[in-house]
Amino acid sequence: MNRVRVVAQHAVTRRVGEAILTLLGVSILTFVLLRVVPGNQITASYGTAAGELSPAQIQSLEAYYGLDKPLIVQYLSWLGGVLTGNLGVSATSHLSVLQMTAQSLPNTLELAVLSIIVGLVLGVPLAVLAARRPGKTPDNLTQLGSLLALSIPSFLLATAVAGWLANTLGWYPNGEGFATLIENPGLNLQQMLLPALVLGISIAPPVLQTARTAILAIRAEDFVRTARAKGVPERRLQFRHILRNALIPVVTMSGLQFGFLLGGALVAEQIFAIPGVGRQVLLGLNQKEYAVVQSTVLIIATMFVLVNLLTDLIYRVVDPKVRVR
Amino acid sequence: MSSAAHVETPQAHHPFPQEAPVIKVSRPRRRALVAGAAVAATALLLAGCSGSNKAAPNAGSSSNKTLVFGITADPTQMVPWTSTSAQSIQVLSQIYSPLLSSNAQNVPVAGIADLPKVSSDGLTYTFTLKKGVKFADGSALDSADVKYTYGKIMDPASKASSASFFASVASVEAPDPQTVTITLKHPDASFVSALDSVNISIVPSDVSVDSLTTKPDGSGPYQFVTRTANESITLKRNPDYYAGKVGAAKLEFRIIPDDQSMVSALKTGSVDLAVFASPVTAKTATSNKVKIDPVGSLQYHVLQLRAASPVLSNVNTRLAIQCAISRKDVVNSAALGAGDIMGPITSPQFKSDPNDQPCPTQDLAKAKSYLAKAGTPDGFTLNLLTSTGLYASAVDEAQNVQAQLGKVGIKVNVQTLDSNAYVQKWLAGDFDAAIAQNGGSTDPNTMYARYFTSTGSYNKVAGYSSPELDQLFAQGIATTDTADRKAIYKKISEQLVDNAAWVWLFTPKSYIAVNTGVSGFEARTDASLTALWKASIS
Numbered sequence: 001m002n003r004v005r006v007v008a009q010h011a012v013t014r015r016v017g018e019a020i021l022t023l024l025g026v027s028i029l030t031f032v033l034l035r036v037v038p039g040n041q042i043t044a045s046y047g048t049a050a051g052e053l054s055p056a057q058i059q060s061l062e063a064y065y066g067l068d069k070p071l072i073v074q075y076l077s078w079l080g081g082v083l084t085g086n087l088g089v090s091a092t093s094h095l096s097v098l099q100m101t102a103q104s105l106p107n108t109l110e111l112a113v114l115s116i117i118v119g120l121v122l123g124v125p126l127a128v129l130a131a132r133r134p135g136k137t138p139d140n141l142t143q144l145g146s147l148l149a150l151s152i153p154s155f156l157l158a159t160a161v162a163g164w165l166a167n168t169l170g171w172y173p174n175g176e177g178f179a180t181l182i183e184n185p186g187l188n189l190q191q192m193l194l195p196a197l198v199l200g201i202s203i204a205p206p207v208l209q210t211a212r213t214a215i216l217a218i219r220a221e222d223f224v225r226t227a228r229a230k231g232v233p234e235r236r237l238q239f240r241h242i243l244r245n246a247l248i249p250v251v252t253m254s255g256l257q258f259g260f261l262l263g264g265a266l267v268a269e270q271i272f273a274i275p276g277v278g279r280q281v282l283l284g285l286n287q288k289e290y291a292v293v294q295s296t297v298l299i300i301a302t303m304f305v306l307v308n309l310l311t312d313l314i315y316r317v318v319d320p321k322v323r324v325r
Numbered sequence: 326m327s328s329a330a331h332v333e334t335p336q337a338h339h340p341f342p343q344e345a346p347v348i349k350v351s352r353p354r355r356r357a358l359v360a361g362a363a364v365a366a367t368a369l370l371l372a373g374c375s376g377s378n379k380a381a382p383n384a385g386s387s388s389n390k391t392l393v394f395g396i397t398a399d400p401t402q403m404v405p406w407t408s409t410s411a412q413s414i415q416v417l418s419q420i421y422s423p424l425l426s427s428n429a430q431n432v433p434v435a436g437i438a439d440l441p442k443v444s445s446d447g448l449t450y451t452f453t454l455k456k457g458v459k460f461a462d463g464s465a466l467d468s469a470d471v472k473y474t475y476g477k478i479m480d481p482a483s484k485a486s487s488a489s490f491f492a493s494v495a496s497v498e499a500p501d502p503q504t505v506t507i508t509l510k511h512p513d514a515s516f517v518s519a520l521d522s523v524n525i526s527i528v529p530s531d532v533s534v535d536s537l538t539t540k541p542d543g544s545g546p547y548q549f550v551t552r553t554a555n556e557s558i559t560l561k562r563n564p565d566y567y568a569g570k571v572g573a574a575k576l577e578f579r580i581i582p583d584d585q586s587m588v589s590a591l592k593t594g595s596v597d598l599a600v601f602a603s604p605v606t607a608k609t610a611t612s613n614k615v616k617i618d619p620v621g622s623l624q625y626h627v628l629q630l631r632a633a634s635p636v637l638s639n640v641n642t643r644l645a646i647q648c649a650i651s652r653k654d655v656v657n658s659a660a661l662g663a664g665d666i667m668g669p670i671t672s673p674q675f676k677s678d679p680n681d682q683p684c685p686t687q688d689l690a691k692a693k694s695y696l697a698k699a700g701t702p703d704g705f706t707l708n709l710l711t712s713t714g715l716y717a718s719a720v721d722e723a724q725n726v727q728a729q730l731g732k733v734g735i736k737v738n739v740q741t742l743d744s745n746a747y748v749q750k751w752l753a754g755d756f757d758a759a760i761a762q763n764g765g766s767t768d769p770n771t772m773y774a775r776y777f778t779s780t781g782s783y784n785k786v787a788g789y790s791s792p793e794l795d796q797l798f799a800q801g802i803a804t805t806d807t808a809d810r811k812a813i814y815k816k817i818s819e820q821l822v823d824n825a826a827w828v829w830l831f832t833p834k835s836y837i838a839v840n841t842g843v844s845g846f847e848a849r850t851d852a853s854l855t856a857l858w859k860a861s862i863s
Contacts, residue, residue, distance in 0.1 A: 037743075037745070037746075038742075038743075038745055038746035038749050039743075039744075039745025039746055039748060039749050040745075043745055043748045043749055043752070044745055045401055045402065045407070045409065045410075046407075046409050046486055047409050047410075047744075047748055048748055048751060048752065048761075048763075049409045049486040050486075050748065050752055051752045051782055051783050051786060052486055052488070052489040052775070052782050052783075053484070053486065053488075054481060054488065056481035057481045057484050057485075057488065060481055060482050060484055061484050064484070090554070091401075092399060092400075092401045092402075092554075093399065093552075093554035093555070094403070094538050094539045095554055100554060103553075103554065104555070159583070159585045159586075162585065162586060162589050163585055163588070163589055163609075165589070166588070166589035166590075166592045166593050167589075167592065170592070170593050171593065172586075172589040172590055172592070172593040172595065174581075174586060174589075174590070175581065175586070175587075175589060175590025175591075175593055175595030175596055176595045177556060177557050177577070177579055178553075178556050178557075270582045270583055271582075271583040271585070271586050272583075272586065273556075273580065273581045273582060273583070273586060275553075275554070275555040275556050279555055279582070280555070283398075283399060283555060286398075287401055288745065
């Protein structure tokens with residue numbers, strides 16, 4: 001027993017160590033990529049007016065933005081800040097990255113949850129329909145539909161839908177100032193409706209395909225045949241035995257999609273004026289606010305890694321086989 | 326993904342009892358999750374639907390009191406003297422007042438100070454401040470604040486992009502609270518024209534610059550209330566505004582990054598005013614509720630040629646390029662008609678005649694003969710720099726120029742960079758030719774001395790100077806007589822086009838979309854918001 005625990009602890013420690021190394025790698029990659037791209041905060045904020053700056057002014061600016069220090073010092077001082085809870089301050093909004101993220105992350109989270117719900121609500125019932133008789137008309141139609149939904153670029157769909165609604169119904173809630181779910185739930189949900197729909201439409205096809213494949217595979221399993229032979233009613237068989245099992249890979253896949261959406265659905269956020277994490281990174285990129293981009297990317301990566309780590313650790317608790325490995 | 330499913334599913338339903346407990350624990354949980362999600366989804370969607378009827382009228386009535394101005398990006402700076410982004414200028418022009426203002430013809434007029442008395446030697450400018458002008462914090466705006474602000478701008482530590490406006494200033498004095506005296510190092514007739522710029526607005530001397538970045542404090546028509554990053558900036562009416570009663574109780578700058586989204590917001594009335602660069606977008610916004618005001622610009626689009634780079638050092642080569650290009654064609658096909666062809670100077674009082682140049686229209690035969698004179702009758706290869714991020718039509722303009730020059734055998738390689746990379750190369754003068762959109766000014770000296778005098782801060786970018794030009798520019802600011810000045814700048818303009826220093830293309834138009842509920846709005850050149858304070862909303 002004691003030995004098993006030591007091994008388990010060892011594995012867990014290794015897994016946590018890997019997670020930390022991953023994050024370190026992400027931070028270094030972001031840091032390097034940002035600096036490989038030409039331009040810096042001075043050209044970004046002054047544009048061509050930077051030519052009017054005197055050498056004394058440029059020196060003062062470089063000191064102000066910390067550009068006069070060697071790269072390794074810049075990196076370490078940023079990392080040191082992060083480790084002591086100082087993620088940096090945006091020169092644009094004069095808010096700390098922590099404050100900015102506290103504002104933007106809930107919006108991104110909400111949009112991600114709603115988009116996944118839309119994707120599931122569209123994808124799963126259609127998958128059931130399609131799997132009922134593979135190769136027949138409903139199946140072919142849903143296949144065509146999902147191909148179409150996958151191939152329409154979301155920015156095009158978003159713009160078209162928004163323009164059409166404004167023109168015909170005079171309804172475009174996203175033109176109002178953004179309201180958070182707490183401030184004004186009614187307006188907030190209206191504002192989330194279109195982006196969630198657009199994102200959901202792009203999530204539905206993979207959901208549909210995964211669910212359809214899983215339903216077909218499970219239907220051929222021995223236990224289904226046994227259940228049917230035992231006289232389980234068809235409806236109960238379809239939903240309790242087949243669909244529920246088929247949803248397991250769908251849940252796994254939705255989790256992955258959710259992870260991607262956490263990084264910010266930039267196009268939807270941009271078009272529908274949702275102040276989320278994606279726009280926070282974009283703003284940082286445009287203004288060359290290195291600290292904003294580095295810290296926000298690190299936060300996103302941390303969430304991703306943490307979710308993965310937790311899943312792994314939970315597997316260890318739940319599934320004895322993993323624990324032994 | 327689906328292959329993993331095949332492995333997992335049978336396990337979950339494995340008939341052997343030892344795994345059963347695991348299943349029993351996880352299954353109900355999963356069911357609860359799914360059920361919970363479904364309930365939440367339904368609730369959210371229902372709330373969304375029912376909310377739509379209630380929220381709309383609320384929003385409508387609140388926009389009656391607040392004038393909403395749509396902008397596409399968060400303002401990047403909040404201190405007047407470092408502000409260069411269009412959005413920062415728009416917002417700060419409503420919060421702060423510069424010393425002078427300007428009228429619809431872009432001529433400086435009295436602002437918080439009257440037009441200055443200039444001494445006979447042209448060196449001393451005396452300004453009298455209006456009485457009763459206050460900052461938002463309630464303190465009086467007096468000469469000490471002007472002296473402090475201008476001192477800050479001239480201090481390198483402030484990193485002011487407007488420091489160059491004061492290049493000829495020797496000292497700023499405040500002999501009494503209502504009087505400001507500015508002494509110049511040498512006569513500079515262009516000095517007054519810069520004093521209406523947002524970038525040299527007056528800030529209070531007793532408030533730290535740091536605090537101004539989060540809580541702007543000025544004497545403009547509106548006062549800062551609140552800002553939400555990436556969402557909006559809200560201002561309220563300044564009851565003590567020196568120029569009169571401000572039109573709206575509140576002014577909100579709302580950030581809507583996407584143009585089409587902005588169009589929808591205008592049409593549904595949630596945004597009252599917005600500015601578009603593209604005539605096509607402006608057209609889609611036009612409806613019975615939205616009117617479009619096209620306005621001209623002092624800015625200009627130009628094909629910059631660097632005479633300093635070997636490939637363009639021969640004047641005949643540059644003239645060949647001028648003659649091969651139809652400016653009309655560039656405007657109509659690349660800029661979709663949104664511009665007017667131009668000569669170098671756009672300043673209203675000194676405007677160049679667009680047709681006063683060696684080739685006023687495209688003349689391919691003449692271009693060929695210039696090429697022959699330059700010793701390259703079959704043309705040559707030219708690298709042309711342009712950018713995707715600076716303004717919408719920059720790449721199209723480069724491609725149009727490429728096609729036109731191709732007709733006389735000049736092979737153009739278009740190099741397209743993002744705006745940061747472009748700006749870096751541009752500032753370093755690291756290019757042969759470039760498509761650029763440069764700022765204009767009400768004074769021609771402000772426009773071009775920095776480019777075309779041998780000591781100008783952008784001379785490396787312009788790549789052209791001559792003793793004649795140096796002398797003409799010096800004369801231009803040494804004399805105050807407007808007629809004399811006009812003659813001098815006409816000569817400068819001729820020097821520039823006769824030597825084809827650059828090929829000046831057109832001044833762009835912008836399109837101001839105004840909701841019909843807005844009254845009293847005056848559309849100004851460059852979509853300047855100097856007169857926005859008069860606009861009210863019904």
